[in-house]
Amino acid sequence: MRIAVIKETKFKENRVAITPDVAKDLISKGFQVQVQTDAGVSSFFSNEAYRAVGAEVKDDVVALYKDADIVLRVNAPAPAEIALMKKDAVLISFMFAATSHELVEACCKANISAFSMDAVPRISRAQKMDALSSQANLAGYKSVILAADTLGKILPMMTTAAGTIKPAKVVIFGAGVAGLQAIATAKRLGAVVEVSDIRPDTKEQVESLGGRFIEVPVDNTIKVEGGYVRSVSEEFLKKQQETVAKHVKEADIVITTALIPGKKAPVLVTEDMVKSMRFGSVILDMAVEQGGNVVGSELNKNVNKHGVTIIGESNIPSLLPMNASDLYAKNIQTFLYHLASKDGFKWEMEEEITKGSLIVHKGRQNKNSMQY
Numbered sequence: 001m002r003i004a005v006i007k008e009t010k011f012k013e014n015r016v017a018i019t020p021d022v023a024k025d026l027i028s029k030g031f032q033v034q035v036q037t038d039a040g041v042s043s044f045f046s047n048e049a050y051r052a053v054g055a056e057v058k059d060d061v062v063a064l065y066k067d068a069d070i071v072l073r074v075n076a077p078a079p080a081e082i083a084l085m086k087k088d089a090v091l092i093s094f095m096f097a098a099t100s101h102e103l104v105e106a107c108c109k110a111n112i113s114a115f116s117m118d119a120v121p122r123i124s125r126a127q128k129m130d131a132l133s134s135q136a137n138l139a140g141y142k143s144v145i146l147a148a149d150t151l152g153k154i155l156p157m158m159t160t161a162a163g164t165i166k167p168a169k170v171v172i173f174g175a176g177v178a179g180l181q182a183i184a185t186a187k188r189l190g191a192v193v194e195v196s197d198i199r200p201d202t203k204e205q206v207e208s209l210g211g212r213f214i215e216v217p218v219d220n221t222i223k224v225e226g227g228y229v230r231s232v233s234e235e236f237l238k239k240q241q242e243t244v245a246k247h248v249k250e251a252d253i254v255i256t257t258a259l260i261p262g263k264k265a266p267v268l269v270t271e272d273m274v275k276s277m278r279f280g281s282v283i284l285d286m287a288v289e290q291g292g293n294v295v296g297s298e299l300n301k302n303v304n305k306h307g308v309t310i311i312g313e314s315n316i317p318s319l320l321p322m323n324a325s326d327l328y329a330k331n332i333q334t335f336l337y338h339l340a341s342k343d344g345f346k347w348e349m350e351e352e353i354t355k356g357s358l359i360v361h362k363g364r365q366n367k368n369s370m371q372y
Helices: 021-028 047-053 061-067 101-109 124-129 129-150 177-188 200-208 232-247 270-275 323-340 352-357
Strands: 004-005 034-036 057-058 072-077 092-095 112-115 158-160 163-165 171-173 192-196 210-216 221-226 226-232 254-255 282-285 301-303 306-310 358-362
Touching: 004 061, 021 034, 021 047, 021 323, 034 171, 047 057, 061 270, 072 323, 092 323, 101 112, 101 254, 101 358, 112 323, 124 352, 129 177, 129 254, 129 282, 129 306, 129 323, 163 232, 171 177, 177 192, 177 254, 192 232, 200 210, 210 232, 232 270, 323 352, 352 358
Parallel strands: 004 034, 004 072, 034 057, 072 092, 092 112, 171 192, 171 254, 192 210, 254 282, 282 306
Antiparallel strands: 112 358, 158 163, 221 226, 301 306
């Protein structure tokens, strides 16, 4: 089967779906790999690096789409690009189908099949395919670096002849993959770290990394499925805000990571909480692209509100494109080998990973997908 790797066009996107190392392995398994010219340049993978492993590098993106049996992207193509794909071709990318109805309709209209990397079930045998986790890990690390670089003070305690500098305090909302990596990074940099999460079972993980867990009263309205928080009541969010308000007030850095798949991100940091923070403090809102956890955060902007800098970077993994592309490519590689061989797709419709991640099958929506 012929694979097309298309250059990303989304604003501030530096990643590429397949690296030269993964292309080499795909070719060794009998796949043909074609890469759009300069698709990997922003990730520091040259056209020559792809050619050296046996991949074809082509300028004509229309021909790439029309000839491909499999199209690999980080972000889903626009509907007009999907229309170029041949019947029964397969798209693999992030799709976020629950909120991308136009995209799903375009796949149906083009009579293609589409798998979404964000819908891979979070089960043990799919860990190597879990692109959300691989990218969130990097985002958690980079979020601390970004916030620390913006903060006008150091994170660790330092004793000097002129006096002792107290360690900075970092408050992190959410102890998922991104949050846990942020905890570990902030601790390595010497900060005091406090963590709030609505799932009580994350306390042990937080404390194992050296963080202090902020206890929030348990609420039976919280629904967790497949490792994701699916819903939470407004009443509980208010209780959480009241509980953590004192901790936010004393923080030098606040990092928020809370997302609910298919819904607007919950508001965790109110304007009053921002106002209460010390002049010069920093907040980084990792959920800004889905509406934001912080009142006042703005997409792809650093803004100053009440003397507090709020960072609204939408695509943090893309700031580490070499690592992010390498991990994503390996996720794709494992996923593709699970689904297909060089001769075609297996289409095991009742198999858990296939069923959960398949959004459209030969022009028809798959209602069994995790996204529906």
